[in-house]
Amino acid sequence: MTTETTRIHNIGYRDYDGPRLGRAYARRSLYSQSLRGAYGLGRSAKSKVLPMILFAVMCVPAAIIVAVAITTKLNDLPLDYTRYAIVTQAVIGLFLAAQAPQSVSRDLRFKTVPLYFSRPIERVDYVVAKYAAMASALFVLTAAPVVVLYVGSLLAKMDFADQTKGFAQGLISVALLSLLFAGLGLVMAALTPRRGFGVAAVIAVMTISYGAVSTLQAIAWSQDSSGAVSWLGLFSPITLVDGVQTAFLGATSSFPGGDGPGAGQGVVYLLVVLALIAGTYAALMRRYRKVGL
Amino acid sequence: MARATNVDDVTVIATESLSKRFPKVTALDRLSVDIGPGVTGLVGANGAGKSTMIKILLGLSPATEGRAEVLGLDVAANGSEIRERVGYMPEHDCLPPDVSATEFVVHMARMSGLPPTAARERTADTLRHVGLYEERYRPMGGYSTGMKQRVKLAQALVHDPELVFLDEPTNGLDPVGRDEMLALIRRVYTDFGISVLVTSHLLGELERTCDHVVIIDGGKLLRSSSTSDFTQTMGTLAVEVTDTDAHPDGTAALRERLAEAGVSVHAREEDGLPGAGHILLVEATGEETYDVVRDTVAGLGLGLVRMEQRRHHIAEVFRTDSAEATDVAGAPDASSAGITDPPSGPAAADQAAEASAR
Numbered sequence: 243m244t245t246e247t248t249r250i251h252n253i254g255y256r257d258y259d260g261p262r263l264g265r266a267y268a269r270r271s272l273y274s275q276s277l278r279g280a281y282g283l284g285r286s287a288k289s290k291v292l293p294m295i296l297f298a299v300m301c302v303p304a305a306i307i308v309a310v311a312i313t314t315k316l317n318d319l320p321l322d323y324t325r326y327a328i329v330t331q332a333v334i335g336l337f338l339a340a341q342a343p344q345s346v347s348r349d350l351r352f353k354t355v356p357l358y359f360s361r362p363i364e365r366v367d368y369v370v371a372k373y374a375a376m377a378s379a380l381f382v383l384t385a386a387p388v389v390v391l392y393v394g395s396l397l398a399k400m401d402f403a404d405q406t407k408g409f410a411q412g413l414i415s416v417a418l419l420s421l422l423f424a425g426l427g428l429v430m431a432a433l434t435p436r437r438g439f440g441v442a443a444v445i446a447v448m449t450i451s452y453g454a455v456s457t458l459q460a461i462a463w464s465q466d467s468s469g470a471v472s473w474l475g476l477f478s479p480i481t482l483v484d485g486v487q488t489a490f491l492g493a494t495s496s497f498p499g500g501d502g503p504g505a506g507q508g509v510v511y512l513l514v515v516l517a518l519i520a521g522t523y524a525a526l527m528r529r530y531r532k533v534g535l
Numbered sequence: 536m537a538r539a540t541n542v543d544d545v546t547v548i549a550t551e552s553l554s555k556r557f558p559k560v561t562a563l564d565r566l567s568v569d570i571g572p573g574v575t576g577l578v579g580a581n582g583a584g585k586s587t588m589i590k591i592l593l594g595l596s597p598a599t600e601g602r603a604e605v606l607g608l609d610v611a612a613n614g615s616e617i618r619e620r621v622g623y624m625p626e627h628d629c630l631p632p633d634v635s636a637t638e639f640v641v642h643m644a645r646m647s648g649l650p651p652t653a654a655r656e657r658t659a660d661t662l663r664h665v666g667l668y669e670e671r672y673r674p675m676g677g678y679s680t681g682m683k684q685r686v687k688l689a690q691a692l693v694h695d696p697e698l699v700f701l702d703e704p705t706n707g708l709d710p711v712g713r714d715e716m717l718a719l720i721r722r723v724y725t726d727f728g729i730s731v732l733v734t735s736h737l738l739g740e741l742e743r744t745c746d747h748v749v750i751i752d753g754g755k756l757l758r759s760s761s762t763s764d765f766t767q768t769m770g771t772l773a774v775e776v777t778d779t780d781a782h783p784d785g786t787a788a789l790r791e792r793l794a795e796a797g798v799s800v801h802a803r804e805e806d807g808l809p810g811a812g813h814i815l816l817v818e819a820t821g822e823e824t825y826d827v828v829r830d831t832v833a834g835l836g837l838g839l840v841r842m843e844q845r846r847h848h849i850a851e852v853f854r855t856d857s858a859e860a861t862d863v864a865g866a867p868d869a870s871s872a873g874i875t876d877p878p879s880g881p882a883a884a885d886q887a888a889e890a891s892a893r
Contacts, residue, residue: 255664255728256660258649258657258694258695261653263650264648267645267648267650268645268646268647271642271645275645285634286674352628352632353627353628354629354630354631356625357623357625360593360595360623360625361618361643361647361648362615362616362646363615363646364614364615
């Protein structure tokens with residue numbers, strides 16, 4: 243009868259004999275932790291502010307467009323699904339600049355990387371998880387407004403087949419953009435343990451390359467060499483995406499004169515994008531080869 | 536269950552002529568050692584190859600030559616499985632300052648393969664066992680060095696490994712923190728049943744904690760033996776006194792008086808350390824030596840600045856070695872070199888000879 247009331251609490255060490263879920267589970271855990279981290283979830287309130295603001299900034303214009311389209315009973319959206327990410331590229335660049343260093347520079351700076359590698363995961367798991375998490379975070383950021391546009395277009399009773407096709411093209415385009423940007427951002431961030439340098443490097447590469455390419459394109463256009471316009475687009479990330487979607491995803495190009503690459507040139511664009519994605523992945527693998535313990 | 540039946544109860548770590556050569560240095564040179572369960576100290580000067588050895592044992596760096604087994608698994612082939620059953624506490628700082636200890640250790644537990652609920656439970660348990668209570672919810676940036684070391688230890692233990700590698704766990708701690716950490720390390724084996732391989736460059740602090748000590752130098756095995764072998768002849772006292780008007784050189788006066796009283800004072804003084812030339816190294820034969828020193832100092836009217844058990848620095852192993860080889864007259868010295876007993880086996884003797892030749 244005393245066993246009910248006088249219980250001995252054993253606070254000594256307890257062995258763990260539950261399941262150990264191994265490498266694949268650890269990789270998934272790292273992925274979800276990094277993805278949540280990109281939006282500040284599971285981190286301090288302060289680190290939620292910027293990503294959440296940027297997410298709102300991405301979605302609000304889409305909501306406004308939808309509201310206008312519904313009230314004025316438009317037959318088509320005033321902005322293409324594929325065009326949205328091009329217009330909001332500054333916001334995407336800012337998100338990448340803030341969150342890519344957050345994801346990888348911190349582990350390098352505070353030397354947490356050895357703790358990961360002293361566990362079941364291997365280098366490839368770390369790189370894949372971080373890459374996938376960054377790409378997913380960008381995809382959430384860029385696909386959300388596209389979804390808003392699509393839902394709005396259906397509410398406005400626009401042509402279903404048309405809108406669905408545009409929506410699908412838009413999703414493919416932002417998926418490609420997310421992969422490309424994530425790779426570029428992570429490579430730049432992983433080169434330096436200093437977060438500030440990472441942020442600056444990402445912003446610089448994104449804006450300088452775009453600024454230079456669009457300036458040269460404008461000059462080429464005014465010189466009537468429209469052939470050069472579409473080749474120049476190969477040299478900045480956002481114009482690469484623009485070129486691919488113009489060639490294959492029915493988008494209208496934002497290049498001067500609206501002349502994007504044709505199907506033949508488009509193949510070159512696509513190859514360059516894929517090579518960049520593969521190249522950034524290889525660069526990350528290489529970067530972490532020496533960061534063992 | 537594998538734990539109880541396996542042969543690796545006998546040998547936790549086994550290396551066989553393990554070598555690691557870099558283009559310019561040889562970090563490990565044909566190291567063969569068997570380490571059983573318990574707390575094992577891996578002692579060596581900085582750059583002796585301690586960290587390299589841990590890296591190889593974790594399966595993160597391939598050995599140039601030879602082989603090694605951890606918990607019966609080959610390091611070259613089964614790195615991932617080894618790391619699932621082994622914990623590692625690095626020497627350097629590794630904690631992000633903006634995260635709380637709880638969040639951090641939970642994440643690390645999941646990275647070791649623990650399901651979410653188990654990870655949280657084990658984290659709470661482990662942090663309590665290493666002595667971290669309310670502060671575990673605060674960001675780690677505000678922690679003291681002692682608290683940080685505890686979190687580092689907790690993340691190595693959270694998945695209940697069978698063996699942990701602790702790389703210089705007492706680094707940066709004050710004497711009290713050092714003693715607490717050493718006591719904690721002892722408990723990791725006695726209470727938690729987890730074998731420990733702990734590195735240090737201080738032999739003195741390991742002799743109290745470890746069951747077994749492995750000394751390496753320049754990547755070579757210098758000595759591997761149980762700690763009881765060491766402790767027998769480890770009684771050296773460091774004594775420092777003030778000077779007075781009556782005895783302008785208090786140290787010299789004390790040296791003379793102690794010699795008269797039949798206490799052996801080492802001819803060699805500490806050099807290269809603060810207070811060099813003012814510290815006498817006295818051979819302690821037992822409790823009574825303390826009394827003799829105290830009475831002698833009092834009799835001379837000197838002030839006793841300190842009288843402490845000397846922490847044997849690994850460098851001494853080599854210094855006394857060379858002293859023995861060159862200075863035969865310093866007979867009392869030899870007893871202080873207890874840690875450099877004639878090594879067993881011809882190979883070990885070779886190595887010792889090499890060490891003294893340096």
